[in-house]
Amino acid sequence: MYEIGEREAAAVRKVILSGKLFRYHQGHNAPETGRFEKALARKLDSKYALAMTSGTSALICALTGLGIGPGDEVIIPGYTFIATALAPVAVGAVPIIAEVNDSLTIDPADIERKITRYTKAIIPVHMCGLPCDMSAIMRIARRHRLKVIEDACQADGGSYRGRRLGAIGDAGVLSFNFYKIISSGEGGAMVTNDEKIFQRALIQHDAANPFFMDESPAGKEIFAGLNFRITEIQSAILNVQMGRLDGILRRLRQRRRAIIKVLQQSDAFRLAPSNDTDGDCGVAVPVQFDTAEEASAFVEKHAKSWPMFRPIDSGRHVYSNWEAILQKKSHHPKLNPWKMHRRKISYSKRMCPQTLEILSQTVLVRVPLAKSLTEIRSEAKHLIGAK
Numbered sequence: 001m002y003e004i005g006e007r008e009a010a011a012v013r014k015v016i017l018s019g020k021l022f023r024y025h026q027g028h029n030a031p032e033t034g035r036f037e038k039a040l041a042r043k044l045d046s047k048y049a050l051a052m053t054s055g056t057s058a059l060i061c062a063l064t065g066l067g068i069g070p071g072d073e074v075i076i077p078g079y080t081f082i083a084t085a086l087a088p089v090a091v092g093a094v095p096i097i098a099e100v101n102d103s104l105t106i107d108p109a110d111i112e113r114k115i116t117r118y119t120k121a122i123i124p125v126h127m128c129g130l131p132c133d134m135s136a137i138m139r140i141a142r143r144h145r146l147k148v149i150e151d152a153c154q155a156d157g158g159s160y161r162g163r164r165l166g167a168i169g170d171a172g173v174l175s176f177n178f179y180k181i182i183s184s185g186e187g188g189a190m191v192t193n194d195e196k197i198f199q200r201a202l203i204q205h206d207a208a209n210p211f212f213m214d215e216s217p218a219g220k221e222i223f224a225g226l227n228f229r230i231t232e233i234q235s236a237i238l239n240v241q242m243g244r245l246d247g248i249l250r251r252l253r254q255r256r257r258a259i260i261k262v263l264q265q266s267d268a269f270r271l272a273p274s275n276d277t278d279g280d281c282g283v284a285v286p287v288q289f290d291t292a293e294e295a296s297a298f299v300e301k302h303a304k305s306w307p308m309f310r311p312i313d314s315g316r317h318v319y320s321n322w323e324a325i326l327q328k329k330s331h332h333p334k335l336n337p338w339k340m341h342r343r344k345i346s347y348s349k350r351m352c353p354q355t356l357e358i359l360s361q362t363v364l365v366r367v368p369l370a371k372s373l374t375e376i377r378s379e380a381k382h383l384i385g386a387k
């Protein structure tokens, strides 16, 4: 989260005093959630948006919406928050881990190598606001008749070739947890243009939805869903945050450009290639060294004065730290997707060597929104040893 203040506080106060904290009221969406979903759909140019409790629940709803379950394989990158791997497991499918390339996003060439007769979907992840190579991914998906769920949890509002991230695949998910570009502390959303995906996600996110919406379930698909309902308090915060989104992105991108201008003068490292420089959210500038040791030394030298880290050191964002996945553990042995699967899946900590090498030789130089452009221009010079 970059900004929150009086406007969010006033919006929350209004909801509390209205006494309407629940998202459904007398067969209608309550005002804040209904308004937020409309605004999000409009912003992303998507037909449907469904707000809910988290990005993880949005991933589960998107997979459910697409009918993915036991016997299916879902290709995900080895660099993403563990939730991207947990969501397929939650619906009974098996995550297949693919390499990332120098862009820090899923490597289309490795997606092709990982496709089997059981593959049903790909989840490209726009990590750290960096857009995936969506043209290549959509081409592969079409050729192999696979579904695409964009994980835009770290890229609220970003874009690829003029289209907002999340709205390019069959479904897209966003997160509004505390660390995201806009936030309500916790929160998430799924977007799609497909009515069937939306309707199934609606049931998964709220098994009681037809009851609250005063609809008869007759003639409609029903199945045992869960409860991932958002509250009006979260939606009230998100409505204000939504108004801030494009301004935050514009200022992040200005600062990112200023940092790049300085960093590109160094020959100690290279700037990582981007799949869409203009659409990049501007959260961080990835720079790449020839060795992991050089990357470490850079962080050691500068991290006290400028926020930065090596992605290899980011814990549960690296597949080699996903113990529950690597050990194929589900909450109950009889509901274990790997045991239900028709082929043996093997994981190992070294299974994506390209990913480990890239993540250890890269440093993500954070873009500090609170600093002015003048401060950034002068302080970034220290990162390249210039005065």
Ligand SMILES: Cc1ncc(COP(=O)(O)O)c(C=O)c1O
Pocket (backbone or CB within 6 Å): 053, 054, 055, 056, 057, 080, 081, 083, 084, 125, 127, 151, 153, 154, 175, 176, 177, 187, 188
């Ligand atoms: C790439 C990615 N996917 C999914 C999630 C899950 O989002 P949430 O924390 O809202 O469940 C996160 C959150 O950190 C994320 O970074």
